[in-house]
Amino acid sequence: MNSISKILVANRGEIALRVMRTAREMGIQTVAIYSDADRNALHVRYADEAVNIGPPPSSESYLNVEKIIEVCIALKVDAVHPGYGFLSENAAFAKAIEEKGITFIGPSTEAIEIMGSKLAAKEAVSQYDVPMVPGVNHAVEDPNEALEIAKSIGFPVLIKASAGGGGKGMRVVEEEADLEEQMERAISEAKSAFGDGAVFVEKFITSPRHIEIQVLGDKHGNLVYLFERECSIQRRHQKVIEEAPSPVLTPEKRQAMGQAALLVAKSCNYHGAGTVEFIVDENLDFFFLEMNTRLQVEHPVTEEITGLDLVKEQIRIAEGLALSFKQEDLKITGHSLEVRVYAEDPTNNFLPDIGTLKTYKLPQGAGVRVDDGFEQGMDIPIYYDPMIAKLIVKADNREAAITKMLRAIDEYEITGITTTLTFCKYVLEHEAFRSGQFDTKFVDKYFTPDALLKDDITGEQIAAALAFELLESEKSSTLAQTKSSGSASKWKNRLKD
Ligand code: ADP
Ligand code: ADP
Ligand code: MG
Numbered sequence: 253m254n255s256i257s258k259i260l261v262a263n264r265g266e267i268a269l270r271v272m273r274t275a276r277e278m279g280i281q282t283v284a285i286y287s288d289a290d291r292n293a294l295h296v297r298y299a300d301e302a303v304n305i306g307p308p309p310s311s312e313s314y315l316n317v318e319k320i321i322e323v324c325i326a327l328k329v330d331a332v333h334p335g336y337g338f339l340s341e342n343a344a345f346a347k348a349i350e351e352k353g354i355t356f357i358g359p360s361t362e363a364i365e366i367m368g369s370k371l372a373a374k375e376a377v378s379q380y381d382v383p384m385v386p387g388v389n390h391a392v393e394d395p396n397e398a399l400e401i402a403k404s405i406g407f408p409v410l411i412k413a414s415a416g417g418g419g420k421g422m423r424v425v426e427e428e429a430d431l432e433e434q435m436e437r438a439i440s441e442a443k444s445a446f447g448d449g450a451v452f453v454e455k456f457i458t459s460p461r462h463i464e465i466q467v468l469g470d471k472h473g474n475l476v477y478l479f480e481r482e483c484s485i486q487r488r489h490q491k492v493i494e495e496a497p498s499p500v501l502t503p504e505k506r507q508a509m510g511q512a513a514l515l516v517a518k519s520c521n522y523h524g525a526g527t528v529e530f531i532v533d534e535n536l537d538f539f540f541l542e543m544n545t546r547l548q549v550e551h552p553v554t555e556e557i558t559g560l561d562l563v564k565e566q567i568r569i570a571e572g573l574a575l576s577f578k579q580e581d582l583k584i585t586g587h588s589l590e591v592r593v594y595a596e597d598p599t600n601n602f603l604p605d606i607g608t609l610k611t612y613k614l615p616q617g618a619g620v621r622v623d624d625g626f627e628q629g630m631d632i633p634i635y636y637d638p639m640i641a642k643l644i645v646k647a648d649n650r651e652a653a654i655t656k657m658l659r660a661i662d663e664y665e666i667t668g669i670t671t672t673l674t675f676c677k678y679v680l681e682h683e684a685f686r687s688g689q690f691d692t693k694f695v696d697k698y699f700t701p702d703a704l705l706k707d708d709i710t711g712e713q714i715a716a717a718l719a720f721e722l723l724e725s726e727k728s729s730t731l732a733q734t735k736s737s738g739s740a741s742k743w744k745n746r747l748k749d
């Protein structure tokens with residue numbers, strides 16, 4: 253046993269606050285670190301102690317390992333929670349922390365190293381009978397070799413950066429003619445983005461679902477799975493809406509995926525909270541994608557259906573305690589949904605739309621949870637991920653959870669910046685989502701910006717805007733041919749003024 257009494261949270265925003273809340277409930281002191289851009293941030297105010305660690309760019313603040321360790325030593329911190337993103341999957345950071353006798357709240361350095369490389373992960377997992385996406389599990393540099401592989405597995409293929417993450421470092425190749433050029437681009441992008449040019453080739457599954465399994469393991473060899481999260485609603489290979497349980501898994505399939513996830517965790521002697529990601533085809537055949545060796549953005553939906561606090565479990569495991577439950581003690585209660593509220597404009601290719609939160613009013617009521625890091629009047633800094641909040645609901649069943657989420661979205665008032673809330677509402681109302689019959693192609697298949705414009709503008713407003721438009725076009729003698737989407741966005745801008 254290695255009791256923890258002071259935790260430094262090496263992160264910012266909603267996840268820093270979320271970790272500190274649990275620490276406080278456990279009677280543990282908290283230390284925040286912050287950049288110049290986050291002086292007034294909520295995680296700074298919430299913490300028992302807070303230390304400025306540098307200028308706004310992440311590389312000079314939240315990623316500054318030396319500085320963070322200095323703070324740990326100066327403030328006699330006995331554990332570090334890395335949150336997600338930033339240093340959470342950085343083995344060198346975990347090692348440096350532990351060398352100072354400070355506990356890293358996460359898995360072993362070895363597990364982070366193996367799973368941080370998609371290639372090393374495939375290699376480690378291959379000792380077990382876990383289905384994998386057809387492809388190779390070694391780095392490929394030679395375009396001729398890539399072509400041989402692609403031909404043997406069949407086009408389309410995906411060129412993937414071994415060190416990739418956050419939906420970045422992937423290129424779909426539809427046909428032979430494009431392979432060489434895409435390989436070159438993928439390698440040079442992987443080098444510049446991840447400092448590692450290793451890429452590999454795997455089958456591109458055309459319309460898969462993304463379903464992942466949450467696992468928990470202690471330092472005594474006990475491992476359990478906390479069921480699945482369905483994360484198929486994505487844009488740019490990154491999740492926007494998640495739910496638990498998945499609307500398509502049968503109890504048998506759930507158990508099979510859970511067992512496969514435990515083997516993946518076993519392949520690297522995993523302890524802590526981790527997520528094993530799978531893609532699932534239309535026959536519900538599943539294939540291992542990767543393992544994330546940290547707390548996941550969407551972990552709250554699992555907390556809602558299991559009644560567990562995952563951060564509390566992470567801290568207990570780091571202290572060396574054994575899990576207080578067994579697989580057979582766990583069960584799914586109800587249904588939970590999460591929407592990620594990004595400061596992005598869904599009518600403009602989901603480009604970040606940062607600025608000041610002029611109005612910011614939260615939805616309330618039973619079964620509604622908001623994990624965020626902002627208050628009305630605050631600015632969303634340009635330096636970091638544009639996610640401002642996660643809106644989570646829990647209800648007895650999927651139908652009721654969708655209804656509750658729609659009600660909560662309507663209550664959530666945000667002005668000053670454009671968010672993805674309107675997009676989330678569109679998805680939740682869509683027949684494909686409601687029926688459960690959707691995949692990672694949802695956005696490509698069903699979403700056009702026009703759908704939103706129709707949705708959030710009333711008939712009266714449209715009539716007024718049309719009249720205005722007509723007046724304008726009468727003023728100018730030219731009859732310009734305007735595409736409907738073009739004029740629709742003009743109305744919207746006018747309505748915003
Ligand atoms: P999750 O994997 O938890 O579902 P994301 O894929 O959105 O969620 O990743 C969580 C966070 O970590 C995001 O802020 C994302 O930008 C960041 N992230 C994840 N992996 C990487 C990486 N390899 N490089 C840079 N950022 C990453
Ligand atoms: P990251 O580290 O960026 O999270 P993942 O391997 O988890 O990378 O893939 C992210 C997303 O990309 C998946 O959720 C899925 O939508 C898509 N994807 C990844 N691999 C494949 C594949 N072989 N076929 C189809 N889609 C894929
Ligand atoms: Mg992933």
